[in-house]
Amino acid sequence: IAKLLGWNKFSIMGHSMGTHIGLIMAALMPELIDKVCLIEGFGIPRRQPASEIPDLVKVSYLKTVGLKDKSAPIYPSVDAMVETRKKSLIQISDSAARLLCERSVKQQGDGYTWRNDPRLKFTAPLKVNHEEICEFVKRMEAPTCLIFGDESPNRDKKLIDERIALHRDLQVHRFHGGHHLHMEDDYMNVARVMAPFFNVALLEE
Numbered sequence: 001i002a003k004l005l006g007w008n009k010f011s012i013m014g015h016s017m018g019t020h021i022g023l024i025m026a027a028l029m030p031e032l033i034d035k036v037c038l039i040e041g042f043g044i045p046r047r048q049p050a051s052e053i054p055d056l057v058k059v060s061y062l063k064t065v066g067l068k069d070k071s072a073p074i075y076p077s078v079d080a081m082v083e084t085r086k087k088s089l090i091q092i093s094d095s096a097a098r099l100l101c102e103r104s105v106k107q108q109g110d111g112y113t114w115r116n117d118p119r120l121k122f123t124a125p126l127k128v129n130h131e132e133i134c135e136f137v138k139r140m141e142a143p144t145c146l147i148f149g150d151e152s153p154n155r156d157k158k159l160i161d162e163r164i165a166l167h168r169d170l171q172v173h174r175f176h177g178g179h180h181l182h183m184e185d186d187y188m189n190v191a192r193v194m195a196p197f198f199n200v201a202l203l204e205e
Contacts, residue, residue, distance in 0.1 A: 002032065011035040011142075011198065016179065017120070020044070026144070027136035036144040037194055040179050042163055043133035046156040053127060060123045067118065074111040081105055081112060090153065096183035130159050134166055143169045145197045147190055149177035171197075 002010055011034045014022035019041030026033045048056070075081045078101055085097040092100075106115040128136075144167060148155075164172060175181055175189045182190040188204070195202035 008032070009034050011037070013037040013039075013194075014041070015039040015182065016041050023133075023140065024136055026142055027139040030139060030141040033142040035198060036140070036142050037147070037197060038144065039147045039182055039190070040149060040152055042146055042160055043137070044128060044130070045160075047130055047159060048127050056123050057126065063122050064119060072108075072113045072118070074108060074113050076111055078102065078105060078112055081114075090179045092178070092180050093184055095185075096180045099183055100180075130162075134163055137163045137166045140167060141169070143197075144171070145193065146170060146172045147182075147193065148172070148174045149179060149181035150174055151176070151178045152181075153179070 009032055012022040012026060014020075014037075016039075019038035020043060022036055022038060023041075023043055026036050075084070078098075081101045082094065082097045085101055086092055086094060104114055104116050105112045146164070164170060173193050175186060177184050177186055177189075181187070191202055
């Protein structure tokens with residue numbers, strides 16, 4: 001995409017899964033990356049026992065090949081989809097769930113369904129372990145801004161701290177909020193950090 005747009009250098013901003021992609025990209029091609037902002041992610045969030053990997057690969061494979069026999073659920077309204085999204089594994093407010101749904105739904109007949117690829121929710125078929133993530137972090141050269149919410153679940157603080165110590169140019173910010181803190185009530189805290197990091201003006205409410 002960057003090549004098609006004629007970008008010789010660009011910045012990356014990602015959330016959750018997007019931070020893992022951004023981290024790896026910044027490590028693989030440091031000469032292309034100007035700055036990196038990672039929200040709620042800095043590589044795999046916790047250590048996965050090696051004994052569990054074969055079972056995870058099997059589950060991922062079975063879900064992928066089973067897609068052809070399944071159809072996406074149909075909801076009677078966007079409100080119904082919002083309620084479903086709020087009840088997912090990661091808790092999210094009504095307003096944030098509505099934002100996610102409004103950009104991720106499509107009308108189908110008399111109802112609504114998701115337009116995103118269902119494979120996004122599948123477990124990755126192969127895992128990059130903590131030691132390998134550390135090697136990617138060592139190769140990152142771009143100034144990086146890392147943002148976490150203090151109520152976000154499923155994160156091994158010890159692993160994250162080890163990766164933080166390896167980055168050569170990193171600023172870390174922690175705010176009140178969960179996995180979608182940039183979409184919750186205190187989102188301006190995140191904006192006030194990101195705007196100066198990217199050298200852009202911030203329009204306060």
